[in-house]
Amino acid sequence: MIPALAPPRSVYVHVPFCRHRCGYCDFSLLAGRDDLFERYFLAMACELKRVPLPLALDTLYLGGGTPSHLGPAGLRRLFNLLHGPLVPVGTAEITMEANPSDVTGPLAALAKGFGVTRFSLGAQSLDAATLRSLDRDHSPDDVRQATATLLGAGLSVSVDLLIAAPGQSLAAVEQDLEAVIALGVQHVSVYCLTWEKGTQFDALRAQGILSVADESIERAMFEATIDRLEAAGFEHYEVSNFARPGFRCRHNEAYWDCRPWEAFGPGAARYDGRERITNHRSTTGWMTRVLEGQDFTGDRDAMTPEEAARERVVVGLRRRDGLDREEFRAASGLALDTIAGAAIVAWVADGLATDDGQRVRLTREGLLLSDALWQRVLTGRG
Amino acid sequence: MSIDSAHIRNFSIIAHIDHGKSTLADRLLERTGTVEKRQLKEQMLDDMELERQRGITIKARAVRMGYHYKGELYELNLIDTPGHVDFHYEVSRSLACCEGAVLLVDAFQGVEAQTVANAYAAINQNLTIVPVVNKIDLVHARVDEVLAEMEQSLAIDAAEVVLTSGKTGLGVDELLAAIIERVPAPTGDPNGVLRAMIFDSHYDSYRGAITYVRLVDGTIKRGQKVRFLETGTTHEVLEIGQFVPQRRACEELVAGQVGYLVCNIKDVKQVHIGDTVICPGDTIAAPLPGYKRPQRMVYCGLYPSEGENFEELRDSLEKLSINDPSFDYSPESSEALGFGFRCGFLGLLHMEIIQQRLEKEADLDLVQTAPNVTYQILKTDGTVLEITNPQDVPDSGQIDEFRQPIVRTNFLVPVEHIGPVMQLSTDRRGTYLKTEYLSPTRAMLTFDLPLADVIYDLHDKLKSVTRGYGTMDYELIGYMPADLVRLDILVGGKNVDALSIICDRRDADRRGRSIVKKLRSEIDRHMFEIALQAAIGTKVIARETISAMRKNVTAKCYGGDISRKKKLWAKQKEGKKRMKSIGSVDIPQKAFMAVLDTGVDRA
Ligand SMILES: Nc1nc2c(ncn2[C@@H]2O[C@H](COP(=O)(O)OP(=O)(O)O)[C@@H](O)[C@H]2O)c(=O)[nH]1
Ligand code: SF4
Numbered sequence: 006m007i008p009a010l011a012p013p014r015s016v017y018v019h020v021p022f023c024r025h026r027c028g029y030c031d032f033s034l035l036a037g038r039d040d041l042f043e044r045y046f047l048a049m050a051c052e053l054k055r056v057p058l059p060l061a062l063d064t065l066y067l068g069g070g071t072p073s074h075l076g077p078a079g080l081r082r083l084f085n086l087l088h089g090p091l092v093p094v095g096t097a098e099i100t101m102e103a104n105p106s107d108v109t110g111p112l113a114a115l116a117k118g119f120g121v122t123r124f125s126l127g128a129q130s131l132d133a134a135t136l137r138s139l140d141r142d143h144s145p146d147d148v149r150q151a152t153a154t155l156l157g158a159g160l161s162v163s164v165d166l167l168i169a170a171p172g173q174s175l176a177a178v179e180q181d182l183e184a185v186i187a188l189g190v191q192h193v194s195v196y197c198l199t200w201e202k203g204t205q206f207d208a209l210r211a212q213g214i215l216s217v218a219d220e221s222i223e224r225a226m227f228e229a230t231i232d233r234l235e236a237a238g239f240e241h242y243e244v245s246n247f248a249r250p251g252f253r254c255r256h257n258e259a260y261w262d263c264r265p266w267e268a269f270g271p272g273a274a275r276y277d278g279r280e281r282i283t284n285h286r287s288t289t290g291w292m293t294r295v296l297e298g299q300d301f302t303g304d305r306d307a308m309t310p311e312e313a314a315r316e317r318v319v320v321g322l323r324r325r326d327g328l329d330r331e332e333f334r335a336a337s338g339l340a341l342d343t344i345a346g347a348a349i350v351a352w353v354a355d356g357l358a359t360d361d362g363q364r365v366r367l368t369r370e371g372l373l374l375s376d377a378l379w380q381r382v383l384t385g386r387g
Numbered sequence: 388m389s390i391d392s393a394h395i396r397n398f399s400i401i402a403h404i405d406h407g408k409s410t411l412a413d414r415l416l417e418r419t420g421t422v423e424k425r426q427l428k429e430q431m432l433d434d435m436e437l438e439r440q441r442g443i444t445i446k447a448r449a450v451r452m453g454y455h456y457k458g459e460l461y462e463l464n465l466i467d468t469p470g471h472v473d474f475h476y477e478v479s480r481s482l483a484c485c486e487g488a489v490l491l492v493d494a495f496q497g498v499e500a501q502t503v504a505n506a507y508a509a510i511n512q513n514l515t516i517v518p519v520v521n522k523i524d525l526v527h528a529r530v531d532e533v534l535a536e537m538e539q540s541l542a543i544d545a546a547e548v549v550l551t552s553g554k555t556g557l558g559v560d561e562l563l564a565a566i567i568e569r570v571p572a573p574t575g576d577p578n579g580v581l582r583a584m585i586f587d588s589h590y591d592s593y594r595g596a597i598t599y600v601r602l603v604d605g606t607i608k609r610g611q612k613v614r615f616l617e618t619g620t621t622h623e624v625l626e627i628g629q630f631v632p633q634r635r636a637c638e639e640l641v642a643g644q645v646g647y648l649v650c651n652i653k654d655v656k657q658v659h660i661g662d663t664v665i666c667p668g669d670t671i672a673a674p675l676p677g678y679k680r681p682q683r684m685v686y687c688g689l690y691p692s693e694g695e696n697f698e699e700l701r702d703s704l705e706k707l708s709i710n711d712p713s714f715d716y717s718p719e720s721s722e723a724l725g726f727g728f729r730c731g732f733l734g735l736l737h738m739e740i741i742q743q744r745l746e747k748e749a750d751l752d753l754v755q756t757a758p759n760v761t762y763q764i765l766k767t768d769g770t771v772l773e774i775t776n777p778q779d780v781p782d783s784g785q786i787d788e789f790r791q792p793i794v795r796t797n798f799l800v801p802v803e804h805i806g807p808v809m810q811l812s813t814d815r816r817g818t819y820l821k822t823e824y825l826s827p828t829r830a831m832l833t834f835d836l837p838l839a840d841v842i843y844d845l846h847d848k849l850k851s852v853t854r855g856y857g858t859m860d861y862e863l864i865g866y867m868p869a870d871l872v873r874l875d876i877l878v879g880g881k882n883v884d885a886l887s888i889i890c891d892r893r894d895a896d897r898r899g900r901s902i903v904k905k906l907r908s909e910i911d912r913h914m915f916e917i918a919l920q921a922a923i924g925t926k927v928i929a930r931e932t933i934s935a936m937r938k939n940v941t942a943k944c945y946g947g948d949i950s951r952k953k954k955l956w957a958k959q960k961e962g963k964k965r966m967k968s969i970g971s972v973d974i975p976q977k978a979f980m981a982v983l984d985t986g987v988d989r990a
Contacts (some may be wrong), residue, residue, distance in 0.1 A: 383953060
């Protein structure tokens with residue numbers, strides 16, 4: 006049985022601009038091309054026409070890039086474009102990513118005026134040396150000020166933290182964690198630095214100038230993160246995400262529930278419940294194609310119900326709540342054990358997962374090694 | 388239209404690789420009008436693709452050329468010989484079909500190892516040598532020095548040497564004249580009892596086996612019956628003819644001539660190189676001398692990555708062996724790898740060729756074990772075991788003598804590299820025999836070395852210590868007792884039979900250490916720690932550990948990441964190809980080759 010397609014209730018909007026490109030970043034964005042804002046707005050207005058009816062939304066997420074880099078005028082312009090086709094319901098979660106140094110009282114007020122409920126701050130660290138090594142242009146104080154401003158304006162705040170930065174010690178990570186906890190924010194996302202191909206960091210690594218942290222040290226950093234944030238009252242609810250009770254990111258939860266969502270902008274991916282379609286990744290390519298009426302889609306990932314169910318196992322198990330057999334069957338139309346029964350039994354035997362007959366969860370060990378589990382699930386072999 | 392034998396010349400061209408044999412052969416074909424210039428698609432004689440890629444002639448070929456000399460028509464049969472040491476036996480059979488050999492030496496490179504080896508092979512068969520210095524058009528040609536080297540190493544009179552350039556065609560007429568004047572006409576009686584030597588064969592998908600023969604005595608006519616003496620089979624001759632260079636049928640071949648037979652033979656395995664063709668019922672016809680069964684020097688195991696492909700692999704091996712009788716296979720099973728085949732080859736190059744063909748022609752994922760040479764074991768009960776797989780080595784209590792193949796190896800090197808070459812050979816437990824100086828700057832060193840130590844990497848090592856100038860050649864002289872042991876490799880506490888090797892006891896520590904170290908770098912981390920051990924019997928002599936994976940989790944998996952990340956996670960599948968799971972450890976194909984790491988030269 007193929008579940009009927011529901012209309013999406015979440016929307017992602019990609020804002021592909023930053024002041025400069027950080028050495029580790031491989032996102033779809035243009036650095037220092039503020040001259041293209043206008044063309045971007047035109048293209049966005051155009052792509053939004055894809056949606057025939059106004060969409061009622063539970064969540065809206067402005068990511069990037071750095072949406073705050075658009076500045077007050079630019080943000081006003083963008084929100085005005087979105088309102089109309091997109092109609093967030095009263096309780097909707099509207100998140101906007103921001104660079105700490107862009108956050109000011111007026112910006113917070115303006116965002117709030119457009120319905121924004123939540124800011125995600127690209128802090129990365131609260132240590133000056135680490136920030137420098139990460140190529141960031143803000144200071145620890147910028148982060149403290151930005152959070153204070155946003156919290157003061159009654160907004161919910163999430164902070165991104167990066168660990169295993171080049172040369173960073175375990176002690177430095179622990180200090181960063183304390184500093185983040187002290188900010189009093191509702192949500193923290195912690196990412197181990199990934200060395201993406203084509204980034205400046207990756208090139209420096211190849212030249213032997215930067216070195217990748219030892220796997221054991223990375224593990225220790227990650228475990229310290231989980232321990233420390235949990236002790237401070239955060240729930241670890243997905244591999245990289247921690248929230249005070251009631252403050253999980255509802256938008257991201259829509260992804261991990263495999264609910265349908267819409268997305269606009271270069272490199273943005275949407276999902277209708279059967280197929281994930283990713284827009285053309287290059288910003289200029291996307292703009293040109295949209296404005297000239299050409300096809301601007303890039304990759305398409307069409308899934309059979311079984312493939313979709315396999316994907317659901319993976320994204321579901323990356324959440325600490327794991328998968329509930331009944332919910333799984335109701336959502337996917339397939340039994341969890343048909344899809345991954347043998348694997349689950351093996352994981353439980355190896356101490357990588359627990360299974361109470363109803364719900365399957367990865368153990369911490371399982372979560373830390375989880376990439377090694379997915380091949381079996383995704384290919385259905387073994 | 389039969390020709391009297393006084394007007395037949397049968398000859399080969401012998402040379403070190405790259406001295407210009409193929410180019411010169413092309414000029415001969417052209418000059419004799421056998422092939423027109425524009426038809427000459429590069430080098431006609433090497434017409435197999437793989438061989439052309441490697442720039443070597445592997446299978447013998449024979450071409451008949453007609454040439455008018457001093458008003459008379461001669462039939463010149465050029466019998467091509469394989470250039471690589473793996474095919475020594477084929478070379479000797481091809482030479483046995485000739486009365487003369489053109490010995491080609493590059494005017495710049497001078498005498499090299501295969502020059503000497505081939506020249507001796509020809510001299511031993513009593514062939515008349517027509518010495519040639521080739522590529523004299525080269526700016527750097529050093530003709531006088533090369534003449535001196537030839538005189539010194541092979542006692543060749545400089546006055547007899549023909550100077551040629553395959554590139555410009557210079558000297559080709561002189562060479563043809565020299566062949567006719569100097570190479571003796573075949574003797575042999577056209578009316579005598581039929582005896583013909585089989586010197587090659589190939590498989591044609593329409594006609595079956597094409598058998599290459601040199602008639603020694605008697606006459607073969609189309610339609611008659613013949614008998615292959617060694618194989619004991621009788622066949623009707625459906626077609627006979629000569630290569631001109633395509634097949635051209637004729638009514639009969641007489642003593643002295645070279646040509647082919649088509650006999651409706653579906654399996655080339657029935658055609659043995661060196662066998663004698665006679666008339667059925669002819670009890671007086673004696674076999675021609677020199678016949679040997681093809682001798683496989685190197686063995687390896689071939690296993691399908693996916694066990695269920697066993698039958699497909701069998702079919703592909705069967706098909707290949709129809710084309711190449713010197714390759715041999717038989718089913719075997721390994722605790723680690725399941726069901727597969729033990730395959731025998733003439734040498735490592737031959738192994739590589741077969742492997743490439745398998746990959747190209749059958750779309751199979753294969754796991755190959757490291758090659759090993761054949762050993763002999765004299766058991767305490769007096770029987771002799773031939774060992775083609777280290778797994779078959781019996782308990783040391785049953786072994787009286789453990790013997791390994793020894794090859795006599797000639798190195799031709801610039802004198803300043805004598806030291807390093809001595810070192811290379813003594814490192815490999817070679818027995819030094821002699822040094823001969825070909826000239827003040829070049830010397831030939833002779834050692835007896837274990838074949839196992841020669842085939843894997845000695846050629847590469849030689850090239851590197853002599854900056855490319857050294858050459859080598861070797862020939863099996865027999866099996867000699869040595870202090871050999873079987874070295875076992877344990878992965879995660881399990882003995883992986885497919886990783887066992889046989890080596891000299893004195894090398895075992897070093898080999899063991901380097902193998903487990905190499906394995907450590909070839910096997911990926913797993914979720915658990917993996918112990919790697921090398922052991923002789925129950926005694927562990929080396930150990931390494933692959934520590935458990937500590938952290939392996941993708942940080943970001945949001946809406947725009949999922950499709951891409953999913954591909955990465957599932958893509959590990961491709962890395963799975965050519966992997967074997969042993970216990971719960973995935974061992975990649977490359978790891979099975981790790982046991983070839985000798986651990987020499989990197990202390
Ligand atoms: N200058 C020059 N080069 C030649 C001559 N004959 C062959 N070569 C080159 O030497 C190389 C080896 O020639 P080839 O006939 O393939 O050698 P083989 O390996 O002995 O068959 C090729 O690059 C030829 O172009 C020659 O007479 N003069
Ligand atoms: S600010 Fe964020 S999106 Fe922009 S370049 Fe840096 S890491 Fe990438």
